[in-house]
Amino acid sequence: VFDTLMIGGGPAGAAAAVYAARKGIRTGVAAERFGGQVLDTMGIENLISVPRTEGPKLAAALEEHVKEYEVDIMNLQRAVKLVPGQPGDEHEVQFESGASLKSKTLVLATGARWRETGVPGEAEYRNKGVAYCPHCDGPLFKGKRVAVIGGGNSGVEAAIDLAGIVGHVTLIEFMDEMRADAVLQKKLRSLPNVEIILGARTTEMNGDGKRINGLTYEERASGEIRKVELEGVFVQIGLVPNTEWLQDSPIELSERGEIVVDAHGMTSVPGIFAAGDVTTVPYKQIVIAMGEGSKAALGAFDYIIRH
Numbered sequence: 001v002f003d004t005l006m007i008g009g010g011p012a013g014a015a016a017a018v019y020a021a022r023k024g025i026r027t028g029v030a031a032e033r034f035g036g037q038v039l040d041t042m043g044i045e046n047l048i049s050v051p052r053t054e055g056p057k058l059a060a061a062l063e064e065h066v067k068e069y070e071v072d073i074m075n076l077q078r079a080v081k082l083v084p085g086q087p088g089d090e091h092e093v094q095f096e097s098g099a100s101l102k103s104k105t106l107v108l109a110t111g112a113r114w115r116e117t118g119v120p121g122e123a124e125y126r127n128k129g130v131a132y133c134p135h136c137d138g139p140l141f142k143g144k145r146v147a148v149i150g151g152g153n154s155g156v157e158a159a160i161d162l163a164g165i166v167g168h169v170t171l172i173e174f175m176d177e178m179r180a181d182a183v184l185q186k187k188l189r190s191l192p193n194v195e196i197i198l199g200a201r202t203t204e205m206n207g208d209g210k211r212i213n214g215l216t217y218e219e220r221a222s223g224e225i226r227k228v229e230l231e232g233v234f235v236q237i238g239l240v241p242n243t244e245w246l247q248d249s250p251i252e253l254s255e256r257g258e259i260v261v262d263a264h265g266m267t268s269v270p271g272i273f274a275a276g277d278v279t280t281v282p283y284k285q286i287v288i289a290m291g292e293g294s295k296a297a298l299g300a301f302d303y304i305i306r307h
């Protein structure tokens with residue numbers, strides 16, 4: 001039985017483990033893939049105090065830091081069910097492997113994943129011009145031509161943000177109108193280096209084998225195929241929280257499926273905390289996930305000494 005068990009081993013789960021272990025309590029981390037989204041990242045230039053690093057290097061450093069302490073790391077464990085205990089009792093997490101673990105407190109840190117278009121070229125040119133995070137990769141396209149796919153709030157925010165950095169932005173929306181808030185649309189339309197293409201279905205991301213150099217779309221009304229020349233594409237069609245396994249649990253989720261947390265990182269179930277991209281906390285970033293993971297672990301410790 002653990003005092004605190006983290007489900008997820010990305011920046012949030014790793015930070016929570018370090019903070020919990022430093023309190024001298026029995027700490028475990030169970031993760032499908034230790035390192036999380038960081039493993040899929042190339043350059044990282046916004047982890048404050050580390051001017052530049054790479055995803056796999058940061059993931060290894062996270063693991064190394066956690067291993068400085070007495071933490072039980074259980075990798076390749078996919079949680080499939082949460083069975084909350086009665087007040088004062090332990091909570092149980094069941095895994096795909098058939099294993100199950102019990103802990104007085106939990107920190108749910110299963111992260112999120114970017115929704116992909118699935119068109120040819122997207123996977124091939126990922127990190128070679130195909131990007132998902134404007135805060136992370138925007139500056140890499142300084143002065144260049146990029147497209148943003150998606151006209152919801154995140155797509156339009158990304159296009160406005162990028163327009164201030166890159167040379168030109170083409171926003172591509174599948175529907176005949178954008179879903180973003182009117183104020184954002186108005187702001188976007190006021191920018192001189194932005195073109196908006198509505199009713200367009202992206203069909204392919206083109207490249208020379210090394211990097212992306214264009215995007216092909218179908219004009220839905222006419223069925224005509226057109227091509228945009230560019231150096232980068234930001235896919236902004238949604239960030240999906242990894243909470244499918246919590247659907248039948250009493251943990252309160254937002255409309256978008258994110259775990260609702262309070263100022264201490266506690267969920268709607270006492271003793272169960274959550275942190276990082278999987279929660280309602282806005283701006284999904286490494287440094288934020290680390291801060292939120294630390295906070296949730298301190299919240300869990302606080303809970304333990306009171307119960």
Ligand code: FAD
Nearest residue numbers: 008009010011012032033036037079111136276277285286
């Ligand atoms: P994650 O990193 O998503 O980790 C989730 C953990 O939970 C993983 O260990 C995963 O295996 C595990 N997990 C998921 N489901 C289950 C389950 N059912 N059972 C058990 N374990 C499970 N941020 C920046 O700050 N700077 C950048 O430059 C940057 N670049 C990025 C580039 C890319 C391509 C991507 C995809 C993201 C980038 N981000 C960047 C965002 C950053 O990676 C995330 O904000 C951060 O990793 C979130 O940390 P997390 O711990 O909340 O979740």
